[in-house]
Amino acid sequence: MAMMIDVDGDDDGDDDGINKKRRRQMILATLSTLVTAPNTVYSFDIKNLSKRSYDNNNVLETINWSVPKSRGLNTEQMADGINDSIKETSWLVTGMGRPEYFSDNFYFTNADYLPLSVRGYENYCHRVQSRHRGEDESSFDLICCSVSNTNEITTLWRYYSKDSKLIRNRGGIIKKWKKVYIEESKVYQTVFKTSDEDDGLVVSATEKVIVKDNAPDADTLRSKCNWYKCSIK
Numbered sequence: 001m002a003m004m005i006d007v008d009g010d011d012d013g014d015d016d017g018i019n020k021k022r023r024r025q026m027i028l029a030t031l032s033t034l035v036t037a038p039n040t041v042y043s044f045d046i047k048n049l050s051k052r053s054y055d056n057n058n059v060l061e062t063i064n065w066s067v068p069k070s071r072g073l074n075t076e077q078m079a080d081g082i083n084d085s086i087k088e089t090s091w092l093v094t095g096m097g098r099p100e101y102f103s104d105n106f107y108f109t110n111a112d113y114l115p116l117s118v119r120g121y122e123n124y125c126h127r128v129q130s131r132h133r134g135e136d137e138s139s140f141d142l143i144c145c146s147v148s149n150t151n152e153i154t155t156l157w158r159y160y161s162k163d164s165k166l167i168r169n170r171g172g173i174i175k176k177w178k179k180v181y182i183e184e185s186k187v188y189q190t191v192f193k194t195s196d197e198d199d200g201l202v203v204s205a206t207e208k209v210i211v212k213d214n215a216p217d218a219d220t221l222r223s224k225c226n227w228y229k230c231s232i233k
Contacts, residue, residue, distance in 0.1 A: 011089065060095060060129060065122045070100045071199035078194055078202065079153045083145035086155070090140045092190065093159055095129030097121065103201040110207040124205075136181070137162040141218035144230040145189075153192040153202075155232035158215055160185045187211035187221065 070081065081101050102121040113131070118124045123172045132138065141158040148154040162183045165188040168176065189210050197205040210232065215221070224233045 013059045028088045038194060040082040042055050044131055051207055059127060060122075063096065063099065063125075065099050067100045067202055069103075069199070071201065073200045075147050075153065075194055075200070078200060079145060081153070082192065082202075083142075086142055086145065086157075087226050090141075090142075091125065091128070092155070092157060092188075093128060093132050093138070095127075097123040097125040097128075101196065101202055103198045103203045105198065105203055107162065109204075109208070112207075112209045116168050132161070136164055141221075143218060143221045144225050146227055148191070148229050149192045151196065153194070155190045155192070156210075156221070156225065156230040156232075157190070158185065158187050158218055158221060160215075184213055185214060187232070 004226050017200075070078075074082065081098070085098040085101070086092055089096040102146060104120075104128050106121040106124065107117065108127075115127075118127050133173045138159070138161045140160075142155065143158060144154070144156040146154055160183070162181055164179050164181050166177050166179055168178075187210050188207060190195050190205055190207045192202045193204045194200050216224075221232065225231070
């Protein structure tokens with residue numbers, strides 16, 4: 001059941017009142033999910049899904065990349081589709097995406113890891129899958145998905161990974177190897193742009209790391225989230 005919350009603290013009918021109302025509706029929908037689901041659906045342990053994905057390199061071939069496009073959606077409707085599909089398959093980290101929302105001209109860029117850019121949504125999904133392949137443990141939390149500007153949808157998400165690495169002890173006559181575990185918890189912000197000229201489809205995405213390690217837990221991040229911009233206060 002949705003909580004009736006005045007997010008911006010007023011209801012004065014100014015020039016951007018319509019945009020505020022739409023954003024407020026999306027925030028209420030998000031809060032509704034959090035209230036009705038004690039074990040929040042935004043938290044997703046992808047260990048089993050990852051294992052299936054990474055052990056079977058053909059799993060992305062089960063996706064119909066030529067599916068008819070969901071054209072004509074406004075930005076709020078597209079944000080709903082992006083939000084629901086991420087909750088379903090966590091495609092931001094698994095690559096098991098939803099091509100119906102993305103233009104054939106889709107282009108992805110980031111500033112934190114190579115390659116810095118990828119053209120085409122299918123190529124992007126394969127890149128996402130290969131980037132997270134084979135981690136021992138991992139979990140994904142969608143913190144926020146919101147219309148943040150005209151033709152703009154922003155997502156904020158947390159990713160935890162634990163991976164093993166063999167290192168060799170230095171010194172001594174006999175070199176011994178030992179296994180160490182490396183844990184990382186980061187927060188990412190991914191911004192999607194839609195285009196009216198492309199019937200409302202997503203034409204680009206940019207991604208950056210905003211917390212590089214030791215990220216707070218998901219509940220703490222939500223308590224500090226600016227829901228209008230999907231950013232940390």
